[in-house]
Amino acid sequence: MSASNSPIDLAKLVAARRAVDFVESGMRVGLGTGSTAAHMVRELGRRVREEGLEIVGVPTSTATARLAEELGIPLTTLNEAGSLDVTIDGADEFDDTLTLIKGGGGALLQEKIVAAASERMIVIADAGKHVGTLGAFPLPVEVLEFGMQSTRRHIAALLDEADVSGREAVFRERDGARFVTDEGNHILDLHLGRIGDARRLATALNTVPGVVENGLFIDLCDTVIIGHSDGRVEIGDLASGAFTEEHGTGEEGENLFRDIAG
Numbered sequence: 001m002s003a004s005n006s007p008i009d010l011a012k013l014v015a016a017r018r019a020v021d022f023v024e025s026g027m028r029v030g031l032g033t034g035s036t037a038a039h040m041v042r043e044l045g046r047r048v049r050e051e052g053l054e055i056v057g058v059p060t061s062t063a064t065a066r067l068a069e070e071l072g073i074p075l076t077t078l079n080e081a082g083s084l085d086v087t088i089d090g091a092d093e094f095d096d097t098l099t100l101i102k103g104g105g106g107a108l109l110q111e112k113i114v115a116a117a118s119e120r121m122i123v124i125a126d127a128g129k130h131v132g133t134l135g136a137f138p139l140p141v142e143v144l145e146f147g148m149q150s151t152r153r154h155i156a157a158l159l160d161e162a163d164v165s166g167r168e169a170v171f172r173e174r175d176g177a178r179f180v181t182d183e184g185n186h187i188l189d190l191h192l193g194r195i196g197d198a199r200r201l202a203t204a205l206n207t208v209p210g211v212v213e214n215g216l217f218i219d220l221c222d223t224v225i226i227g228h229s230d231g232r233v234e235i236g237d238l239a240s241g242a243f244t245e246e247h248g249t250g251e252e253g254e255n256l257f258r259d260i261a262g
């Protein structure tokens with residue numbers, strides 16, 4: 001079974017398609033980055049082409065911009081759009097307070113700026129990303145190349161005092177070379193195991209000279225749509241403080257699975 005029709009990918013697809021129901025004509029929409037967000041962009045593209053949905057998108061990475069362009073979704077910049085009605089994006093982890101870890105795809109900087117400019121942020125994710133305590137997923141921190149080893153030492157010193165259970169800080173690599181973000185920076189992945197106080201850690205990290213941004217998204221996400229591989233969807237909403245389940249039959253998941261598997 002390939003990654004594109006695995007149960008996890010099916011769960012991502014279910015969440016992504018449900019999220020697109022929240023998009024209406026006339027909206028300015030932040031387009032997230034990653035495999036789950038790509039499902040959402042494809043579904044938005046389908047609605048633009050087949051249903052005449054009139055939106056303008058603001059992509060959070062060059063990869064998403066490329067995909068959206070291919071699909072015929074009209075795009076603009078955040079500067080042009082000013083503010084956005086909704087952003088739909090993936091996440092690497094989220095907890096019951098809808099605090100997120102993002103940046104697994106390296107796009108956390110644009111993602112955070114776009115989310116902060118949005119009236120509403122909807123996160124789409126497979127159920128495996130819902131955690132009791134954040135931190136099993138390494139926390140990405142975007143750092144400038146200039147003085148990056150010094151920046152790492154300052155972060156290491158800060159972690160000695162932090163309420164975390166692991167302290168390894170590793171520069172991300174891709175294809176044997178240091179990973180470079182869309183802004184030309186690098187990513188330091190912090191293997192923390194358990195993050196006791198996300199707000200305090202996020203604030204502390206952003207005081208270190210050389211840190212551009214960290215992957216903790218706090219008070220940004222309003223709604224999380226959780227997909228299950230049998231087609232069930234849970235919606236967690238910050239305003240109501242509740243997680244509610246939809247599509248209990250599993251039938252939708254089976255149909256989608258047939259669609260993907262061809």
Ligand SMILES: O=C(CO)[C@H](O)[C@H](O)COP(=O)(O)O
Nearest residue numbers: 034035036090103104105107
């Ligand atoms: O934060 C991100 C990119 O910077 C992604 O949203 C996150 O890594 C989730 O990716 P995927 O949907 O592929 O699991």
